[in-house]
Amino acid sequence: MSTFRNATVLITGGASGIGQLMGAMAIERGCKRLILWDVRQQALDDVVKEFSVRLKEVHGYLVDVAQPEQIRGIAARTIAECGPVDILFNNAGIVVGKYFHEHTHEEITRTMTINAEGPMHVTRAFLPSMLERNSGHIISIASAAGMVGNPRMSVYASSKWAAIGWSDSLRLEMEKLGRNVKVTCVTPYYINTGMFDGVKSSLFIPINNAEKAVRRIMNGVERNALHIRMPLIVYTLQLFKGILPTRWFDLIVGRWLKVYNTMDEFTGRK
Numbered sequence: 001m002s003t004f005r006n007a008t009v010l011i012t013g014g015a016s017g018i019g020q021l022m023g024a025m026a027i028e029r030g031c032k033r034l035i036l037w038d039v040r041q042q043a044l045d046d047v048v049k050e051f052s053v054r055l056k057e058v059h060g061y062l063v064d065v066a067q068p069e070q071i072r073g074i075a076a077r078t079i080a081e082c083g084p085v086d087i088l089f090n091n092a093g094i095v096v097g098k099y100f101h102e103h104t105h106e107e108i109t110r111t112m113t114i115n116a117e118g119p120m121h122v123t124r125a126f127l128p129s130m131l132e133r134n135s136g137h138i139i140s141i142a143s144a145a146g147m148v149g150n151p152r153m154s155v156y157a158s159s160k161w162a163a164i165g166w167s168d169s170l171r172l173e174m175e176k177l178g179r180n181v182k183v184t185c186v187t188p189y190y191i192n193t194g195m196f197d198g199v200k201s202s203l204f205i206p207i208n209n210a211e212k213a214v215r216r217i218m219n220g221v222e223r224n225a226l227h228i229r230m231p232l233i234v235y236t237l238q239l240f241k242g243i244l245p246t247r248w249f250d251l252i253v254g255r256w257l258k259v260y261n262t263m264d265e266f267t268g269r270k
């Protein structure tokens with residue numbers, strides 16, 4: 001039986017991209033209740049309306065995951081109105097896509113707050129009710145950029161680096177404490193959602209198709225995968241980074257596979 005059957009699923013950043021697709025697939029896989037959090041009201045209303053044709057209990061909440069106070073307030077409201085959350089996807093994220101020296105201080109803070117601190121505050125708000133019931137699953141969508149540096153990605157990469165370190169530590173804590181709260185970290189290479197529009201990749205590392213990527217995420221969650229990486233070559237990244245001298249790694253990944261040029265024509269979401 002699917003993990004999603006009869007589950008209450010919450011997705012941050014659920015109004016577009018893979019968040020929206022994960023919502024659609026959670027419904028397909030039989031979830032009882034779908035809760036979407038997003039910072040864009042119109043997009044949220046549209047997706048809630050679209051999903052409500054397929055599932056009776058679809059709830060949208062306007063939340064900025066960069067605001068811990070707001071997260072606490074809306075989390076309490078969500079639990080009061082919808083009951084406890086079984087499966088939490090920390091998915092909301094942003095990218096600026098400039099060279100580091102071109103970032104404003106606000107862009108640095110906002111990227112770090114949404115991508116790195118957001119998952120922590122959202123999880124902090126829902127974890128007590130999961131611990132109380134001794135069940136739950138927390139999935140954080142980090143990025144392959146959290147395992148390797150890349151030009152025009154410095155702040156984004158560090159925010160995802162932080163998210164991976166936090167998620168892995170949380171998983172170990174739950175295991176050490178013998179609690180049945182599962183923790184999964186997802187580290188995809190580029191996905192064609194629009195967030196990274198303009199990015200070019202070599203034939204050796206294809207840009208992920210959003211539907212296929214989300215299917216892999218959902219399948220991974222169902223078998224309680226600790227890490228979900230895509231495409232498959234991402235599984236080898238840490239091994240090669242660990243054993244190769246940095247200049248060799250730069251030559252193979254950066255120059256030959258052209259990863260360090262992928263962001264040259266980045267435009268992103270308008």
Ligand SMILES: NC(=O)c1ccc[n+]([C@@H]2O[C@H](COP(=O)([O-])OP(=O)(O)OC[C@H]3O[C@@H](n4cnc5c(N)ncnc54)[C@H](O)[C@@H]3O)[C@@H](O)[C@H]2O)c1
Nearest residue numbers: 013016017018038039064065091092093143190191193195
């Ligand atoms: N697209 C890619 O190439 C790619 C690759 C690896 C990882 N990721 C990660 O996957 C996640 C989803 O990305 P996507 O491609 O679907 O992008 P997207 O832009 O389509 O979706 C992101 C969603 O998050 C919402 N959001 C942004 N800031 C928010 C905030 N402060 N509070 C609440 N919601 C907020 C947006 O409104 C949007 O609906 C992100 O965390 C991203 O970093 C994306």
